[in-house]
Every structure is written in C-alpha cells, then in structure tokens.
Amino acid sequence: MRKGYVIGAIALLLALGVGWYLGSPKWTLYQMREAAQDGDTDKLAEYIDFPALRASLKEEMKAxxxxxxxxPENKDGFAALGMAFGMTMIDNMVDGMVTPTAMRKVFLANKDKGPPAVTKVDGSREDVAIERHGMDRFFVRNDAASSSAALIFTRHGLGWQLSGMRLPE
Structure with a gap:
C-alpha cells in the first residue's frame, strides 16, 4: 500500500515538472501581454530584467x-565618422528607451497590427514559436518572418524574465 503512495507522489511531481516545463513560457507571455494591455507597468516590469535587456540591446546594436x-559603401570618411558618432550614442539611447513605461508602449503599440511575438502571443498562434534552450532559457520567434529576431527569456526562480533581444541581421 505504501509503495503505491510513493509511486503516485513521484508521478505527480513528474507531471507537475513536465507541466511547468511546457506551460510556463506561454503563461509568462500571456501575463506580460495582459499587464501591457491593462497598462500595469509595475506588473510588466516584474517580467523584464532591465539591466540584462539593456546590455543585450547595446551589444546587438553596436555589433x-x-x-x-x-x-564598402561606408568606407568614406564622412560615413565612418557618422557611424562612429552613432556608436557613442547607443548607450544613452538604449538606457532611455528600455524603461518600464517605454516597454509598456511597445507592447501596446498597434494592438491589432503589432508583431505577433510581442502583442499576440497566446498558445494558439501558429506563426509564433517558443524555442527552449535547456531549463534556463527560451526564445520567442516569429515563424512567419524569415529573420533571426527573437525575444530571449531567462529563468528567475520558477518564473521567466525578458533578458535580451536578437535583432534581425
């Protein structure tokens, strides 16, 4: 009799673990969308690791x-000077853009026409893909587009936070 309880408990824990593994990314994206639509910037900010996101965007934009x-078309002196000047502005620009209020505006912009990976994520969409990378990371990509752009989420405890972005090449 006791052996049955142990096996049942193990099966329950295993089912909960698999459920978390498969469902938690979609749940996080759903919660982020709801917070953005409700205008709850505090709740939305809980799902974003702002320092990591800023660092990721700075790195992507500088690269x-x-x-x-x-x-070759940018090898002349004025183009190079303009690009060098632009690179020095990236840090301040990203620091100013990646704030809770700015992220809310990104999520709310064009609710009906916005990018599916940002505003329309709900497990039923076929053009949005969640790619798991181990137990600690997942990417959200737009399958309909042929770009390498992605939102990168990392695990924080049992939840997830947006911690980076891959810009299209």
Missing part, C-alpha cells in the same frame, strides 16, 4: 553598427 561600418 550591427560595426558590421555596417565594414561595408
């Missing part, structure tokens, strides 16, 4: 600017 500087 993109550096790649742009290497293009």
């Amino acid at each position: 993109s600017a550096a790649a742009e500087m290497q293009k």
Whole structure:
C-alpha cells in the first residue's frame, strides 16, 4: 500500500515538472501581454530584467553598427565618422528607451497590427514559436518572418524574465 503512495507522489511531481516545463513560457507571455494591455507597468516590469535587456540591446546594436561600418559603401570618411558618432550614442539611447513605461508602449503599440511575438502571443498562434534552450532559457520567434529576431527569456526562480533581444541581421 505504501509503495503505491510513493509511486503516485513521484508521478505527480513528474507531471507537475513536465507541466511547468511546457506551460510556463506561454503563461509568462500571456501575463506580460495582459499587464501591457491593462497598462500595469509595475506588473510588466516584474517580467523584464532591465539591466540584462539593456546590455543585450547595446551589444546587438553596436555589433550591427560595426558590421555596417565594414561595408564598402561606408568606407568614406564622412560615413565612418557618422557611424562612429552613432556608436557613442547607443548607450544613452538604449538606457532611455528600455524603461518600464517605454516597454509598456511597445507592447501596446498597434494592438491589432503589432508583431505577433510581442502583442499576440497566446498558445494558439501558429506563426509564433517558443524555442527552449535547456531549463534556463527560451526564445520567442516569429515563424512567419524569415529573420533571426527573437525575444530571449531567462529563468528567475520558477518564473521567466525578458533578458535580451536578437535583432534581425
């Protein structure tokens, strides 16, 4: 009799673990969308790791600017000077843009026409893909677009926080 309880308890824990693994990313995205639509910036901010997100965006934007500087059409002096000046402004620009209020506006912009990965995530959409990367990370991509853009979420306790973005190449 006792052996049955132990097996039942193990099966229950295993089912809960699998349920968390499969369902928690969708639940997090749903909660973020609801917070943005309700205008609850405090709740939305709980799902975003702002320092990590800022660092990720700065890195992505600087890498993109550096790649742009290497293009042959941008080799003249004025283009290079403009790009170098632009790279110095990236840090301040990202710091000003990635705030709880700004993120709320991103989520609310064009509710009906916005990018599916941001405003329309609900487990039923076929054009949004959640890619798991181990137990600690998942990416949200738009399957309909042929770009490498993605939202990157990392695990914080049993929940998830938006901690980075991959910009399209």
